[in-house]
Amino acid sequence: xxxxxxxxxxxxxxxxxxxxxxxxxxxxxxxxxxxxxxxxxxxxxxxxxxxxxxxxxxxxxxxxxxxxxxxxxxxxxxxxxxxxxxxxxxxxxxxxxxxxxxxxxxxxxxxxxxxxxxxxxxxxxxxxxxxxxxxxxxxxxxxxxxxxxxxxxxxxxxxxxxxxxxxxxxxxxxxxxxxxxxxxxxxxxxxxxxxxxxxxxxxxxxxxxxxxxxxxxxxxxxxxxxxxxxxxxxxxxxxxxxxxxxxxxxxxxxxxxxxxxxxxxxxxxxxxxxxxxx
Amino acid sequence: xxxxxxxxxxxxxxxxxxxxxxxxxxxxxxxxxxxxxxxxxxxxxxxxxxxxxxxxxxxxxxxxxxxxxxxxxxxxxxxxxxxxxxxxxxxxxxxxxxxxxxxxxxxxxxxxxxxxxxxxxxxxxxxxxxxxxxxxxxxxxxxxxxxxxxxxxxxxxxxxxxxxxxxxxxxxxxxxxxxxxxxxxxxxxxxxxxxxxxxxxxxxxxxxxxxxxxxxxxxxxxxxxxxxxxxxxxxxxxxxxxxxxxxxxxxxxxxxxxxxxxxxxxxxxxxxxxxxxx
Numbered sequence: 001x002x003x004x005x006x007x008x009x010x011x012x013x014x015x016x017x018x019x020x021x022x023x024x025x026x027x028x029x030x031x032x033x034x035x036x037x038x039x040x041x042x043x044x045x046x047x048x049x050x051x052x053x054x055x056x057x058x059x060x061x062x063x064x065x066x067x068x069x070x071x072x073x074x075x076x077x078x079x080x081x082x083x084x085x086x087x088x089x090x091x092x093x094x095x096x097x098x099x100x101x102x103x104x105x106x107x108x109x110x111x112x113x114x115x116x117x118x119x120x121x122x123x124x125x126x127x128x129x130x131x132x133x134x135x136x137x138x139x140x141x142x143x144x145x146x147x148x149x150x151x152x153x154x155x156x157x158x159x160x161x162x163x164x165x166x167x168x169x170x171x172x173x174x175x176x177x178x179x180x181x182x183x184x185x186x187x188x189x190x191x192x193x194x195x196x197x198x199x200x201x202x203x204x205x206x207x208x209x210x211x212x213x214x215x216x217x218x219x220x221x222x223x224x225x226x227x228x229x230x231x232x233x234x235x236x237x238x239x240x241x242x243x244x245x246x247x248x249x250x251x252x253x254x255x256x257x258x259x260x261x262x263x264x265x266x267x268x269x270x271x272x273x274x275x276x277x278x
Numbered sequence: 279x280x281x282x283x284x285x286x287x288x289x290x291x292x293x294x295x296x297x298x299x300x301x302x303x304x305x306x307x308x309x310x311x312x313x314x315x316x317x318x319x320x321x322x323x324x325x326x327x328x329x330x331x332x333x334x335x336x337x338x339x340x341x342x343x344x345x346x347x348x349x350x351x352x353x354x355x356x357x358x359x360x361x362x363x364x365x366x367x368x369x370x371x372x373x374x375x376x377x378x379x380x381x382x383x384x385x386x387x388x389x390x391x392x393x394x395x396x397x398x399x400x401x402x403x404x405x406x407x408x409x410x411x412x413x414x415x416x417x418x419x420x421x422x423x424x425x426x427x428x429x430x431x432x433x434x435x436x437x438x439x440x441x442x443x444x445x446x447x448x449x450x451x452x453x454x455x456x457x458x459x460x461x462x463x464x465x466x467x468x469x470x471x472x473x474x475x476x477x478x479x480x481x482x483x484x485x486x487x488x489x490x491x492x493x494x495x496x497x498x499x500x501x502x503x504x505x506x507x508x509x510x511x512x513x514x515x516x517x518x519x520x521x522x523x524x525x526x527x528x529x530x531x532x533x534x535x536x537x538x539x540x541x542x543x544x545x546x547x548x549x550x551x552x553x554x555x556x
Contacts, residue, residue, distance in 0.1 A: 107441055115425065115482040116439035143550070147393065155436060161394035163385055165556045204393040272421070275549040278443045 014093035017213030020193035031151030045101030069126035089175035091247020093136030143273030292371035295491030298471035309429030323379030347404035367453035369525020374414030421551030
């Protein structure tokens with residue numbers, strides 16, 4: 001017997017540079033405003049029919065709340081094999097990526113005939129209700145350097161983008177717990193995020209995205225000493241770096257980390273957004 | 279002396295399968311509802327500084343009203359070199375592609391610091407006012423198989439998409455004049471387009487896109503004998519084909535044209551949308 005048919009989807013990783021927190025009763029309207037970078041590295045989700053759901057991440061059986069919620073939202077079960085070349089829990093929006101990739105691939109393999117916006121809605125709600133993300137899914141669906149002008153999934157959310165391509169560098173030091181931080185200080189985050197977004201929208205360029213992110217990171221007070229030290233060194237050498245929200249990760253555009261003497265991981269801005277793979 | 283710096287942008291070609299006509303006083307709100315396919319073949323626009331504007335298309339000096347309007351809208355001049363691997367005037371949205379590619383590349387080379395939505399707005403208005411397109415620009419910016427749920431440029435227009443990848447085949451027989459046809463029968467088009475879009479949105483799949491497009495083409499009465507004959511042969515062999523609106527072009531998904539014995543051009547669904555090139 002041959003294996004049952006499988007369909008794969010790719011979802012870019014997403015570094016959030018600045019954001020606000022908007023919690024509404026309706027999870028479709030909940031989310032965040034802000035800006036980030038979609039990456040050519042990300043999450044690949046392969047879905048095949050199964051009698052009960054099993055999720056594997058990089059080969060190991062795992063529990064991924066957002067993925068379970070997507071399958072429930074689509075009223076289906078499946079064998080879900082997830083792989084990623086980005087570090088987990090380090091601020092790359094991988095929960096949202098797993099949710100959106102599962103939705104896109106499941107739609108195809110089970111012939112669910114949902115539109116892209118419907119699949120984005122299911123994944124956004126799953127990520128919000130799992131407490132693992134507020135705006136990654138809509139950004140990952142778009143690709144590029146997305147600006148989230150209004151929170152929520154389509155048709156509530158409103159997106160724009162900073163025209164941009166090119167290299168991205170990062171250094172990851174470990175995990176931060178997203179839910180704790182978000183519930184801890186939403187007002188501080190939203191005030192700083194609104195100011196940073198205003199600053200970016202008056203001049204939507206990659207350079208301004210970096211300075212807006214850097215100011216945001218300082219104001220919300222989430223920088224660990226290790227991250228602050230790296231950012232200082234980059235700035236001393238004339239570059240610009242900031243923190244991936246929310247992970248213990250420093251990112252920079254171009255070669256700003258390597259030029260400052262670090263040995264970063266290298267990725268790039270993804271222009272495509274989430275897509276099923278042929 | 280070295281050449282001045284140049285920036286290039288790529289914009290996918292866009293086949294419209296079905297559409298409606300909405301003309302408003304504000305060109306940002308004018309446009310069309312409908313659905314189409316963005317293609318991996320399209321338009322590349324290279325922009326460099328110049329003291330006065332010159333536009334070349336595939337090497338020959340040309341007048342492209344939509345491009346002139348983009349440059350005026352951005353208050354700039356430039357040396358514009360456009361190339362395309364799709365046939366001109368045959369229903370591939372190349373006017374919109376040239377307008378959007380010029381906007382994206384000019385923004386970069388002249389450091390205009392516009393957001394993606396602002397550039398889409400300038401290109402959409404240029405295409406509408408030139409009379410060469412109503413919905414190509416917003417679809418080309420998104421990529422994939424875009425559904426235009428509401429007409430106009432951001433934030434007025436509303437997009438969704440049919441999840442899809444894969445091969446597209448086409449046969450082109452020549453040009454149709456877009457402005458004449460649009461002014462000739464807008465009500466018939468909008469009635470047929472609304473019905474076809476409703477049909478697609480109840481089941482947004484590639485197969486349904488083809489049947490909705492086929493019904494639309496028959497209802498608006500734009501099929502030439504040559505196009506109708508090709509579509510008949512494809513349908514006799516169990517496939518599905520329709521007409522690219524508005525050009526004398528037949529298109530099909532997968533191998534439906536070649537399987538019916540034709541020798542089509544081959545392209546594919548573009549998942550990326552318009553982007554500056556690195």
